[in-house]
Structures are given as C-alpha cells and as structure tokens.
Amino acid sequence: MExxxxxxxxxxxxxxxxxxxxxHIDDGEFVAFLGPSxxxxxxxxxxLAGIYKPTDxxxxxxxxxxxxxxxxxxNIGMVFQSYALYPHMTIFQNIAYPLKLKKAPKxxxxxxxxxxxxxxxxGDLLDRRPGQLSGGQQQRVALGRALVKEPDxxxxxxxxxxxxxxxxxxxxxxxxxxxxxxxxxxxxVTHDQVEAMTMxxxxxxxxxxxxxxxxxxxELYDRPKTRFVAGFVGNPPMNFLDVEVSQANGGFLAQAxxxxxxxxxxxxEAAAARAGSVTMGIRPEDIQIADDGEVDGExxxxxxLGREDLIDARVGPHSFILLxxxxxxxxxxxxxxxxxxMTQAQFFDPQTERSLLWHQ
Amino acid sequence: xxxxxxxxxxDKLKVEEAPPSLxxxxxxxxxxxxxxxxxxxxxxxxxxxxxxxxxxLGSVEETVTDVLTRLALLAMPFVAxxxxxxxxxxxxxxxxxxALALALTCSLxxxxxxxxxxYALGTGVFAPRPSLQMSLSQTDAGIxxxxxxxxxxxxxxxMQVGDLITAIRRDAVDLAAFNKRxxxxxxxxxxxxRFIRGGxxxxxxxxxxxxxxxxxxxxxxxxxxxLVFTAIIIFLPGHWAPYIALVGLLSPLLxxxxxVIVATFSYRTExxxxxxxNDNFGGFTLKNWESIFAGDIAGxxxxxxxxxxxxxxxxxxxxxxxxxxxxxxxxxxxxxxxxGRRFFLSFTLILHGFPAITxxxxxxxxxxxxxxxPFVGEFIGFNTIGGIALVMVAFQLPLGxxxxxxxxxxxPWDMERxxxxxxxxxxxxxxxxxxxxxxxxLLALGIFAxxxxxxxxxxxxxxxxxxxxxxxxxxxxELIDETAxxxxxxxxxxxxxxxxxxxxFFIFAQEYLLNIYxxxxxxxx
Numbered sequence: 001m002e003x004x005x006x007x008x009x010x011x012x013x014x015x016x017x018x019x020x021x022x023x024h025i026d027d028g029e030f031v032a033f034l035g036p037s038x039x040x041x042x043x044x045x046x047x048l049a050g051i052y053k054p055t056d057x058x059x060x061x062x063x064x065x066x067x068x069x070x071x072x073x074x075n076i077g078m079v080f081q082s083y084a085l086y087p088h089m090t091i092f093q094n095i096a097y098p099l100k101l102k103k104a105p106k107x108x109x110x111x112x113x114x115x116x117x118x119x120x121x122x123g124d125l126l127d128r129r130p131g132q133l134s135g136g137q138q139q140r141v142a143l144g145r146a147l148v149k150e151p152d153x154x155x156x157x158x159x160x161x162x163x164x165x166x167x168x169x170x171x172x173x174x175x176x177x178x179x180x181x182x183x184x185x186x187x188x189v190t191h192d193q194v195e196a197m198t199m200x201x202x203x204x205x206x207x208x209x210x211x212x213x214x215x216x217x218x219e220l221y222d223r224p225k226t227r228f229v230a231g232f233v234g235n236p237p238m239n240f241l242d243v244e245v246s247q248a249n250g251g252f253l254a255q256a257x258x259x260x261x262x263x264x265x266x267x268x269e270a271a272a273a274r275a276g277s278v279t280m281g282i283r284p285e286d287i288q289i290a291d292d293g294e295v296d297g298e299x300x301x302x303x304x305l306g307r308e309d310l311i312d313a314r315v316g317p318h319s320f321i322l323l324x325x326x327x328x329x330x331x332x333x334x335x336x337x338x339x340x341x342m343t344q345a346q347f348f349d350p351q352t353e354r355s356l357l358w359h360q
Numbered sequence: 361x362x363x364x365x366x367x368x369x370x371d372k373l374k375v376e377e378a379p380p381s382l383x384x385x386x387x388x389x390x391x392x393x394x395x396x397x398x399x400x401x402x403x404x405x406x407x408x409x410x411x412x413x414x415x416x417l418g419s420v421e422e423t424v425t426d427v428l429t430r431l432a433l434l435a436m437p438f439v440a441x442x443x444x445x446x447x448x449x450x451x452x453x454x455x456x457x458x459a460l461a462l463a464l465t466c467s468l469x470x471x472x473x474x475x476x477x478x479y480a481l482g483t484g485v486f487a488p489r490p491s492l493q494m495s496l497s498q499t500d501a502g503i504x505x506x507x508x509x510x511x512x513x514x515x516x517x518x519m520q521v522g523d524l525i526t527a528i529r530r531d532a533v534d535l536a537a538f539n540k541r542x543x544x545x546x547x548x549x550x551x552x553x554r555f556i557r558g559g560x561x562x563x564x565x566x567x568x569x570x571x572x573x574x575x576x577x578x579x580x581x582x583x584x585x586x587l588v589f590t591a592i593i594i595f596l597p598g599h600w601a602p603y604i605a606l607v608g609l610l611s612p613l614l615x616x617x618x619x620v621i622v623a624t625f626s627y628r629t630e631x632x633x634x635x636x637x638n639d640n641f642g643g644f645t646l647k648n649w650e651s652i653f654a655g656d657i658a659g660x661x662x663x664x665x666x667x668x669x670x671x672x673x674x675x676x677x678x679x680x681x682x683x684x685x686x687x688x689x690x691x692x693x694x695x696x697x698x699x700g701r702r703f704f705l706s707f708t709l710i711l712h713g714f715p716a717i718t719x720x721x722x723x724x725x726x727x728x729x730x731x732x733x734p735f736v737g738e739f740i741g742f743n744t745i746g747g748i749a750l751v752m753v754a755f756q757l758p759l760g761x762x763x764x765x766x767x768x769x770x771x772p773w774d775m776e777r778x779x780x781x782x783x784x785x786x787x788x789x790x791x792x793x794x795x796x797x798x799x800x801x802l803l804a805l806g807i808f809a810x811x812x813x814x815x816x817x818x819x820x821x822x823x824x825x826x827x828x829x830x831x832x833x834x835x836x837x838e839l840i841d842e843t844a845x846x847x848x849x850x851x852x853x854x855x856x857x858x859x860x861x862x863x864x865f866f867i868f869a870q871e872y873l874l875n876i877y878x879x880x881x882x883x884x885x
Contacts, residue, residue: 084777088797
C-alpha cells in the first residue's frame with residue numbers, strides 16, 4: 001500500500017505536533033521516522049493510524065483519502081513500545097482479537113492464530129497470559145497480533161526500546177526479515193539511529209515537528225543536507241567546529257585558532273562562498289592519530305569499546321571525538337598528532353544550518 | 361600513569377568487634393528500659409498535661425485524654441521490659457542462659473524502680489483502696505470477721521471479732537461479692553452490714569476509709585507477670601510481632617463482635633459471659649432468632665422478609681447504578697477533553713465533601729414533587745425504593761466517579777489505541793478492554809455501594825415515613841422503643857442477621873479483590 005502524506009499539520013491547541021509534512025512512501029517500503037523525543041514522529045504515526053485527526057493536509061492510502069477514516073477501517077497493524085497486550089486475555093485471545101472483531105469464523109481464527117504464533121516462535125505460549133511472558137516474548141505476541149489480520153500497513157512505535165541490548169539486536173533482524181518477506185509497507189518510529197540505519201529502506205529525520213531529510217541511510221550519512229541530520233545520524237556523533245575558510249596559495253584553508261586544515265577545491269569553493277565563519281563537521285572515523293598529523297592535541301579521556309577505543313582529544317579549546325585501534329593502547333594525558341581526512345568534511349551555514357555542499 | 365590518591369585518610373570503616381560483656385549488655389538493656397519508661401511517662405504527661413488542658417480551654421468535656429494517660433502508664437512497664445529484652449534477644453538463639461539472665465535481671469531492676477516510683481507517689485499497687493480495716497474469711501454461715509484494726513473503721517462501728525456478715529443492706533453477699541462491693545465504694549461511703557452475733561441478727565453502718573496497703577506481697581503478681589512477659593519477649597519469633605500488634609489493636613472490634621454473637625444466643629449477658637436466671641454461666645437460647653422469623657419482638661409485629669427485600673433492593677439498585685454511571689463518567693473524564701471537564705472534576709470533589717444531611721429537606725421536597733410526575737413518580741418519587749436509591753446513588757457518585765477516573769488514568773493510552781487499531785469501536789474498547797482491567801476497582805466500588813445501600817439509615821428513614829417500607833437499619837431503630845425497656849439481645853440478633861449477607865458478600869469478593877492483574881504493559885505510554 002502506497003502512502004502519500006501531503007502538507008500534514010497536527011496541532012494540539014497551540015502546541016504544534018507536526019507542521020507541513022510531505023512524505024511519499026512506496027508500496028512495500030520500510031521507512032523509519034528518526035528524531036529526538038518530542039520531534040513529532042509518534043504524532044505523525046498516530047495520525048496515520050487514525051488515532052489523531054490531522055489539523056490540515058491530506059493522508060492517502062493508495063488512492064483513498066483517509067483523513068477522517070476510523071482506525072478500525074484503515075486495516076493497519078501497530079506495535080507499541082509498551083506492547084499494549086491485553087492483560088486479562090490469554091496470548092491466543094490477544095492475537096485472535098483483531099480477527100474476532102472482524103467476525104472471522106472460529107475455525108479461521110484458530111488456524112490463523114496458530115500460523116502467526118508459529119512464525120513468531122510463540123506457538124507453545126498460547127494458553128499463558130501476558131504477565132507470565134518475558135519482554136521479548138510479549139513483543140513477539142504484539143507483533144503477531146499486528147500481523148494476524150494481514151494489514152496493508154504496519155506501524156511500529158519504538159517497539160524495541162524496552163528490550164535489553166542483545167534481544168534488541170535479534171528482534172531487529174527478525175522484524176526486517178519478516179517485513180521483506182511479507183512485503184507490507186511499514187513505518188518504524190525510533191530515536192535510535194542505529195535501528196533506523198540498519199532496518200529502514202529510507203529514513204525520515206524529524207526535528208521540532210519538521211521533516212529534516214528523507215533519504216536512504218547511506219545518503220543521509222554521506223551527504224547530510226542539514227547540520228541536524230549530520231549530528232543525529234552516526235554513532236559516535238559527528239564533531240562540529242566553527243572555522244574560517246580562506247583561499248591561500250591556490251588552495252583552500254579551514255582555520256580555527258591554531259588549527260589549520262588544507263581543503264580540496266570543490267569543498268573549499270563551496271565553503272568559501274559563504275562569507276564569515278562556517279560550521280565544519282567531521283566524523284570520528286575521519287580523524288586519525290598519526291605521526292604526520294596537521295594538528296597537535298592531548299588525549300583527555302579514553303573509553304574502551306572493546307573493538308576500538310573512543311577517544312576524546314582536546315586541541316586548545318576544541319574537543320574531538322575519534323576512534324583508535326585498541327592495539328595502540330592510548331592513555332589519557334598523552335600528546336598526539338591528529339590527521340583529518342578533509343575529503344569527508346561537511347560544511348554548514350551557521351545561520352540556516354543547511355549544508356553548503358549538498359544543495360537540493 | 362596517573363598518581364592514585366586516596367580521598368580518605370586511614371580506613372575508618374573497620375569497626376573492632378569487642379567480645380560480648382555481660383556488664384555492658386546489662387547497662388545497655390537498663391538504659392533502653394529507662395528510655396522506654398521516660399517515653400511512656402512523657403506520653404502520659406503529654407495527654408494529661410498538654411492535650412487535656414487544651415480541650416479544657418475550649419470547654420470540651422472528654423475522658424479520652426484520661427484513658428490515654430492511663431493506657432500510657434499501664435503500658436509503661438511492658439514497654440520498658442520489651443526495650444530491655446531487645447538487648448537479650450541477640451543471644452536468644454545461641455546462648456539461652458545468658459539471654460535469660462540478662463533479660464530477667466533487667467526486668468527485675470526495672471520492676472523495682474517502677475514499684476519504688478509507685479510507692480513514692482502512692483499510685484499503682486500502692487494507691488489507696490477502700491477498706492473497712494478488718495480481715496474476713498468465708499465460712500458456711502457467712503463472712504467471719506477474723507481481726508479488727510484497733511481504732512479503725514470497723515472498730516469505730518463497734519464490729520467484733522467473730523461476727524458473721526450475711527448481707528449488705530438486704531443483698532445477701534459472699535466474700536467475693538462483699539469485696540467487689542467494697543472495691544466500688546468511695547471514701548466515707550456508709551455500708552450497712554447485716555451480721556449475726558451470738559445467734560442474733562444485727563446491723564451496723566461502717567464507713568469506708570481509703571487506706572494504702574503497704575504489704576510488699578502485693579507486688580508478687582506484678583513481678584511474676586513482668587518476668588514471664590520478659591521471658592516470652594526474648595524467645596518470641598520476630599515475625600510474629602506485627603500480628604500481635606494487629607490483634608492488640610483490633611481487640612476492641614473483636615470483643616464487640618464476640619459480644620454480638622454471644623448475646624444473640626443467650627437470655628442475658630454480663631460482660632462477655634452469658635448468664636442464666638441464677639447468675640450462673642449458661643442460659644443459651646434460640647429465642648432471639650426465633651422471634652425474628654416469627655415476626656414478633658416485644659409485641660412489635662412485623663414480617664422480616666419484605667424488610668429484607670427492601671434492604672436488598674436498595675443495595676442492589678444502588679450498586680448497579682453507581683457502577684454503571686461511575687465507570688462511564690470516569691472513562692469520559694479520564695479519556696476525553698470537553699468544555700467544563702476541569703470544573704466538573706473539582707465540583708464533584710466539593711460535592712463529595714458536602715454534608716449530605718443538610719440536603720435532607722430540599723431533597724424531600726424534590727421527591728415529593730417527583731411523586732406527582734406521571735409514570736416516573738411511581739418509581740422514583742417519595743416513598744418508593746427507587747426514590748431512596750436515587751438519592752443514595754447521587755450521594756455515592758462523586759466518590760465513584762473519582763475512583764473510576766483514577767483507575768482509568770492508570771491504564772496506558774497505548775492499550776486503548778491498540779484496541780482501536782485492532783478494529784474495535786470506542787464502546788467496545790471500553791467494554792472489552794478497559795473494564796476488565798479495572799475489575800478490582802469496580803469490585804471495590806461495588807462493595808462500597810452495596811454496603812452503603814445495605815446499611816443506609818438516614819435516607820430510607822427520612823424518605824419512607826409513614827409507610828410499611830423500611831429496610832433493616834430502619835427496622836432496627838424501631839426495636840429501640842423509647843418507653844419500653846429494650847431487649848438488647850434481640851437487637852443484637854437483628855444486627856447479626858443484617859450482617860450475614862455482608863459476610864457472604866465478602867467471602868466471595870475477597871478473592872477478586874486480592875486478584876490484581878500483573879504485567880502486560882511496560883514502560884510509559
């Protein structure tokens with residue numbers, strides 16, 4: 001089912017939930033809504049579900065405008081962060097509830113529930129009650145309940161937030177696999193950018209009720225169109241630094257206090273076109289500790305992550321997060337030389353926060 | 361490498377454990393005991409010296425502070441024993457003789473101290489008691505005077521050794537009754553004794569004097585009680601303490617229920633003891649119950665069954681309507697936004713605090729007018745069960761609505777959204793998903809409403825004047841006649857009869873009330 005959201009606005013009194021959101025989702029696509037708390041992603045999801053009525057704009061499922069259609073008539077399935085299982089019903093009754101409401105015959109209910117339960121790996125739990133299940137099992141039940149009526153659209157509202165890290169990893173894979181197999185158009189709300197990056201075909205990054213970007217994960221990572229997207233996508237987050245870009249000796253130079261970094265032509269021209277200082281962004285993996293680095297700094301904190309060390313290096317008043325090989329056994333207080341891969345640097349207008357490199 | 365600095369100098373967390381010393385434990389036990397005594401004395405002073413004068417300032421006459429003062433003084437030695445024994449308890453598992461020695465020594469010292477205090481202040485066992493200043497013994501012929509204090513009350517009244525006392529005034533007495541009578545007498549009260557001297561019946565009036573008995577043997581029961589109590593305290597399992605405290609606090613209630621039950625099966629009782637016509641234990645009877653069903657109590661003729669049905673009808677109608685309206689209103693207030701919602705909420709809260717009694721007459725007029733409305737008046741007008749139930753429901757609703765709103769507030773929004781998305785209508789969500797989850801709340805409110813309706817007195821009594829329509833509480837009041845003597849055992853029987861359905865109700869509801877659903881939701885909504 002294709003979903004077209006045009007100029008959607010949802011207000012609660014004077015509080016704006018979402019404003020002027022336009023988003024076209026293809027049939028069978030897996031889209032993630034990514035953003036910090038209160039950015040309007042859940043509001044958008046609940047508006048799509050029909051729980052909230054749009055203040056303005058159009059929502060179309062296929063060709064049908066669904067603005068005022070009741071949730072029960074939209075044929076959607078939804079999985080909640082809190083699972084929202086009905087505690088007074090058994091697992092069987094929970095999963096069968098959507099079918100019961102559709103007045104499906106008992107035999108069909110029985111068959112479909114067992115089918116779904118087996119797919120979800122909870123076939124032997126059907127007689128229990130939700131309170132007797134672990135978090136992971138409850139989430140599978142919730143997913144099964146959403147799938148059992150063969151919805152046109154699947155909505156996920158931070159479904160993995162309450163699971164432990166290990167289980168989250170497993171469920172992530174399972175949901176993605178299931179979605180691809182069934183080909184159900186899915187929208188997945190999350191504030192965890194790793195989840196969004198790994199699962200989604202396209203990510204809609206939202207902030208303050210506005211759509212910041214809507215693109216494939218790689219695109220968002222490599223060519224962030226706004227500073228917000230650059231900072232929100234990627235872990236550990238991108239380093240930002242206000243620099244002056246000037247032309248010198250036929251090349252370009254980005255400069256902040258004692259830091260001087262030579263720039264290539266394309267990036268240099270784009271950044272220099274904006275008068276005054278610009279915001280430079282550079283990802284942790286694009287900074288190396290090397291003997292021939294351009295900048296001298298001191299290691300402030302070392303956080304071992306196992307595979308690599310997360311290092312907070314200070315250069316004068318500026319702080320850079322970077323990743324280093326654990327083999328090097330870096331220590332706090334050590335003086336190091338940093339090498340910046342400026343071909344990956346991003347530049348943003350400090351006022352509009354738009355990228356100076358990737359215009360629309 | 362960075363230098364490591366310790367934030368603390370030296371290691372002060374290590375505490376050297378000294379070997380247990382009997383002397384030190386003894387001092388600690390006594391100290392705790394003294395603190396216990398001091399606290400109880402302070403409490404007694406607080407009630408008699410602070411609270412009582414405050415009441416007196418407002419010209420309030422009360423005896424509560426007096427009772428509390430006495431209670432504090434009565435509990436004082438026991439609190440002291442418990443405090444002292446708490447030190448010994450730490451040895452009770454591994455060194456019993458040591459624990460016993462420690463606790464008993466402490467309680468002995470504390471008892472001596474408290475007794476000395478009683479002696480000095482002339483209170484407790486050393487308080488002055490009414491006395492006739494002669495010693496007596498029971499014989500077959502009567503109470504024999506064995507000795508007379510020279511110059512004492514009996515001597516002044518010219519009693520002689522060898523007199524056989526048979527009666528006080530015209531009441532025949534034995535020694536126990538005599539002592540009881542004496543104990544209740546006030547200072548200088550005259551007691552006219554009948555006695556036999558030399559085969560001749562005589563009378564003398566002896567005046568009671570208050571006298572302090574300084575016989576130390578009188579301390580023995582107190583000391584024995586103290587030592588036994590302390591010994592029990594040492595070996596009492598710790599987890600029993602809450603139960604003992606609960607039973608202690610509940611004892612007035614338990615005694616009350618015990619009396620009601622005993623009274624219904626006996627002709628008369630003295631205290632908790634059923635007595636027959638000769639003042640001996642016994643005199644059990646079923647007549648109190650028989651007359652309920654026979655429909656005749658002390659000449660008042662009635663049929664219990666319509667009365668019972670009236671009670672039941674009021675309670676059931678009330679339960680049903682309160683549950684229905686409260687749960688729906690609670691849902692709307694919890695889940696929906698509409699103009700006047702906040703006003704409605706605060707207004708119902710005010711109504712809940714409003715004294716219903718003040719509305720009796722206005723509502724009476726309303727019901728009277730309702731009676732004239734065609735059709736409707738037959739059911740909810742004055743002198744109808746419906747009318748009574750309607751008023752009772754109205755008074756119960758503010759509480760119910762707030763209670764239900766609270767329960768609905770606790771169900772996460774996601775639960776409801778989930779049901780809506782699953783394809784349920786709003787009403788179906790309310791009925792199938794939300795109501796089952798607040799079942800404990802519905803039951804609690806239902807029981808409130810049922811008991812409220814079952815025990816209702818003021819409203820049924822007011823709005824069913826001059827008709828045969830009365831429920832059990834109203835009927836109970838009719839039994840208490842203002843001119844004829846009241847048969848309390850009969851009243852107790854009707855009271856217990858009224859209690860039976862409540863008991864049954866609780867036996868079945870208990871299970872549901874305790875069954876609080878676990879799990880199913882996690883995190884925030």
